[in-house]
Amino acid sequence: MATNKSDLSLNKRQKQIVDLVQQQGFAAVEEMAQHFSVTPQTIRRDINELCEHGVVRRFHGGVGMNSSVENVAYETRKVLLLAEKQRIAQEVAAQIPNRASVFIDIGTTTEEVARALRQHEGLRVITNDLNVATILSSNPTSEVIIAGGVVRSRDRGVTGEATIDFIRQFKVDYGIIGVSAIEEDGTLLDFDYHEVRVAQAIMENSRKIFLATDHSKFGRNAVVRLGHLSQITALFCDKQPPQEIINCLQEHNVALHVAKQDSPL
Amino acid sequence: MATNKSDLSLNKRQKQIVDLVQQQGFAAVEEMAQHFSVTPQTIRRDINELCEHGVVRRFHGGVGMNSSVENVAYETRKVLLLAEKQRIAQEVAAQIPNRASVFIDIGTTTEEVARALRQHEGLRVITNDLNVATILSSNPTSEVIIAGGVVRSRDRGVTGEATIDFIRQFKVDYGIIGVSAIEEDGTLLDFDYHEVRVAQAIMENSRKIFLATDHSKFGRNAVVRLGHLSQITALFCDKQPPQEIINCLQEHNVALHVAKQDSPL
DNA sequence: ACAAATATGTTCTATTTCGAAAATATTTTT
DNA sequence: AAAAATATTTTCGAAATAGAACATATTTGT
Numbered sequence: 001m002a003t004n005k006s007d008l009s010l011n012k013r014q015k016q017i018v019d020l021v022q023q024q025g026f027a028a029v030e031e032m033a034q035h036f037s038v039t040p041q042t043i044r045r046d047i048n049e050l051c052e053h054g055v056v057r058r059f060h061g062g063v064g065m066n067s068s069v070e071n072v073a074y075e076t077r078k079v080l081l082l083a084e085k086q087r088i089a090q091e092v093a094a095q096i097p098n099r100a101s102v103f104i105d106i107g108t109t110t111e112e113v114a115r116a117l118r119q120h121e122g123l124r125v126i127t128n129d130l131n132v133a134t135i136l137s138s139n140p141t142s143e144v145i146i147a148g149g150v151v152r153s154r155d156r157g158v159t160g161e162a163t164i165d166f167i168r169q170f171k172v173d174y175g176i177i178g179v180s181a182i183e184e185d186g187t188l189l190d191f192d193y194h195e196v197r198v199a200q201a202i203m204e205n206s207r208k209i210f211l212a213t214d215h216s217k218f219g220r221n222a223v224v225r226l227g228h229l230s231q232i233t234a235l236f237c238d239k240q241p242p243q244e245i246i247n248c249l250q251e252h253n254v255a256l257h258v259a260k261q262d263s264p265l
Numbered sequence: 266m267a268t269n270k271s272d273l274s275l276n277k278r279q280k281q282i283v284d285l286v287q288q289q290g291f292a293a294v295e296e297m298a299q300h301f302s303v304t305p306q307t308i309r310r311d312i313n314e315l316c317e318h319g320v321v322r323r324f325h326g327g328v329g330m331n332s333s334v335e336n337v338a339y340e341t342r343k344v345l346l347l348a349e350k351q352r353i354a355q356e357v358a359a360q361i362p363n364r365a366s367v368f369i370d371i372g373t374t375t376e377e378v379a380r381a382l383r384q385h386e387g388l389r390v391i392t393n394d395l396n397v398a399t400i401l402s403s404n405p406t407s408e409v410i411i412a413g414g415v416v417r418s419r420d421r422g423v424t425g426e427a428t429i430d431f432i433r434q435f436k437v438d439y440g441i442i443g444v445s446a447i448e449e450d451g452t453l454l455d456f457d458y459h460e461v462r463v464a465q466a467i468m469e470n471s472r473k474i475f476l477a478t479d480h481s482k483f484g485r486n487a488v489v490r491l492g493h494l495s496q497i498t499a500l501f502c503d504k505q506p507p508q509e510i511i512n513c514l515q516e517h518n519v520a521l522h523v524a525k526q527d528s529p530l
Numbered sequence: 531a532c533a534a535a536t537a538t539g540t541t542c543t544a545t546t547t548c549g550a551a552a553a554t555a556t557t558t559t560t
Numbered sequence: 561a562a563a564a565a566t567a568t569t570t571t572c573g574a575a576a577t578a579g580a581a582c583a584t585a586t587t588t589g590t
Contacts, residue, residue, distance in 0.1 A: 011567095019351065019380070025290015026329035029547080039569055044548070060547065060576060061325030064291035086280065115284065130399055133416050137395070140418040148413025148431045151398050153405040162431075166413045169427075276537090294577075304539055309578070325546060325577065 013038075014046045021056050021063055028062040084214045084238040085109045087259035089116040092176060092212050092236050095257070098122055100173045103202045104132050106157035106195060107178035109212045111135065117142075126170055128163050128198055130156035145170075159194035167201045175206025179213055181220035186229035186248040189222035196224045208233040215239040229254060278303075279311045286321050286328055293327040349479045349503040350374045352524035354381040357441060357477050357501050360522070363387055365438045368467045369397050371422035371460060372443035374477045376400065382407075391435055393428050393463055395421035410435075412463075424459035432466045440471025444478055446485035447506075451494035451513040454487035461489045473498040480504040494519060 013036055020027045029047070033040040051058045057066045088109060093116035096102060101124040102117075104110050114132040117123060123142040127133050133146045149163035177199050181189040188211070190196045203209050209232040218241055229235070229245070230252035238259050240246075249256050278301055285292045294312070298305040312328050315321045322331040354377035361367060364387040369375050371394045379397040382388060386406045392398050393412040402409045414428035442464050446454040453476070455461045468474050474497040483506055494500070494510070495517035503524050505511075514521050 015351070021290075022380075024330065025286075026324065026327075028324055040547085041549085041570085042568055045568090048549095059291065059293055059324075059326050061327075062291075064329075065289065086284070115287075130395060130402070130411065134395055134399065134421060137416045137418045137421050144416040144418075146395065146411060146413055146416050146423055148411055148427075151402045151409040151411050153402045153409075156399060156402050158411055162413075162434075166427075166431075305577085306540085306579085307538055310538085313579095 011046075014050055017043075017046055017050065017063065018055055021065055026059070026062055026064045030061075032062075084259075085112045086116070088212050088214060088236050088238050089113040091257050091259040092210055093117050093120070095210070095234070096120065096123075096174055100124070101126075101170075103127070103167070103170070103172050103175040103177075103206055104129065105175075105177040105199055105202055106155065106159075107212075109178045109214065110176055113176055113212060124172070126167070126172065128158040128167070130158065157195065159192075159198050163198055164201045167198065167205060171205050171207075173207050175202045175209045177202060177209065177211055179211065179217060179226060181222040182213065182217050182229070182245065183221075184219060184242065184244040186245065186252075188226040188228060188231075189220075190224050190226050191222050193224050196226045199226055203227060203231060210234050210236060212236045215241070218242055218245060276311075279315055282308075282311055282328065283315065283320055286330055291324070291327055291329045295326075297327075349524075350377045351381070353477050353479060353501050353503050354378040356522050356524040357475055358382050358385070360475070360499070361385065361388075361439055365389070366391075366435075368392070368432070368435070368437050368440040368442075368471055369394065370440075370442040370464050370467055371420065371424075372477075374443045374479065375441055378441055378477060389437070391432070391437065393423040393432070395423065422460065424457075424463050428463055429466045432463065432470060436470050436472075438472050440467045440474045442467060442474065442476055444476065444482060444487075444491060446487040447478065447482050447494070447510065448486075449484060449507065449509040451510065451517075453491040453493060454485075455489050455491050456487050458489050461491045464491055468492060468496060475499050475501060477501045480506070483507055483510060 017027065017032060020032070029040050029043050032043045036043070047056070047058060047063050050056045050063070054066060056063045085108065089112035092113045096117065098120055099122040104114055104125060104127040106129045111129065111131050114127075114135045117136065118139050121141045123136070124145075125136050125142060126145045126147065128147040128149070130146070130151060133144050136142055137144045147158050147163045147166040149158040149160040149166065151158055179188045180191050183189065190199070211232045211234070213235070215238055229248050232254055234255035234257060235241070235249060236257045236259070240258055241256070246256070282292065282297060285297070294305050294308050297308045301308070312321070312323060315328070316323050319331060321328045350373065353374060357378045358381035361382065363385055366389040369379055369390060369392040376394065376396050379392075379400045382401065383404050385404075388401070388407040390401050390407060391410045391412065393414070395411070395416060398409050398411045401407055412423050412428045412431040414423040414425040414431065416423055444453045445456050448454065455464070476497045476499070478500070480503055494513050497519055499520035499522060500506070500514060501522045501524070505523055506521070511521070
């Protein structure tokens, strides 16, 4: 009887290759050959089989992760408007002094803020986003506190009643939040009820509230009411907002920070 | 005046390259050239500069993360005895049924258990290790709960009083822990007091306790007393333990699972 | 507006990696 | 123990990537 070709029986070395890739993101053929004390050619054959099964992705010189995981939606959203989000994040980070205490909410933009804060010193950060916690925990001068609760597989955000209770234990200098939509009258909206509950808890326990949002959020629509522009301290975005929003900000004395364009191109 | 050579002023594209690498683990030159609408040569120049600053690592065909981050110690320890840890992890995972509730403690071995549990269905997992949470959150059929508290930059473990209080809210079927050392009389030891406190909380709130450990831990020494072999349900390791330990296990009716060698070589 | 500085594109050659096929070693089966 | 199946090494030509040098924008400073 012929053995099934699509049978995914990986040998010990192949399993280790997969793990190496998942831990390091990339593994070079030559290095693996040395590590396993075999010929590069042998590693290549292993790699080719792994690729047939779609487990990893082949590159010239090695293998990397096959990014086609479960949460493509999230990963796609993450790259969307990445440059703009990074500019916004830079602007937010510039307003936060060393040794400050900060809440950082779930979100792709707030994650960029976390990246921009990596070089800060002595921060005390409380977050409900596993990605944010991982990013900032690489800085040993900062103290990172993760809020407990249920982790969403979608984006590794932590939400739920336990999370809200956890957040209420603290009172910090800066709260950094994002939103899904901002209506023309200044109403802040989001898609997820649980996420809104957490964001509200963050707002209640922060002395200053920074809202980071890219221009795509203006005039959009969403279901759950989070709050109103008048409740925040400063709005950070990548382009000049619509006139209605600007009026609303001035009326309620909310600062506006527009990140300058890197290149008009 | 000559501009400082070691000035790390990265342009917009270079920053994005770094972010791509940190998000995906690896980025190919050709793909980036397309993505940024520039020549591969331009990307190569960017990469070379980034490498001079030691930000990323060069590979034939692209760039990957420079694994020489802060926590080299942890990353090294992680690769140490990796194959053995994976075998142990397989054995542990085999004893855990679908839809079970599980505590998973901090540790390199327990992280491998998390990996081995990725294919399980409908698990309810509570952990104080960010890595474990990230690994298992990729499975949407399982519910992952992260314990709140201070994140250690060393290994992304969560410890402290808040963590213990959080854990005490639950009572689960299986608790999976690791140790730094096992003395001949069956005493379980660790290096970190805070870590021990959490492990004890896990033991108190689990119906069955699985201890996963590789052979290097037998006869070693450490400072903080965690507990005793008699308190656990089953011991998982990669080799037959010393006779004293085996006697101790039998005396207290503790099961022993020795993961079989993959290849004697 | 002009010149200097900087960044990017082109072209061509050197280097590295890849893959196929044959030779050798290892394991499994009978 | 011999034969068959499987895995690994070796060798070498083909393909891909890297880097140097020069040409061509593009930006910056005056």
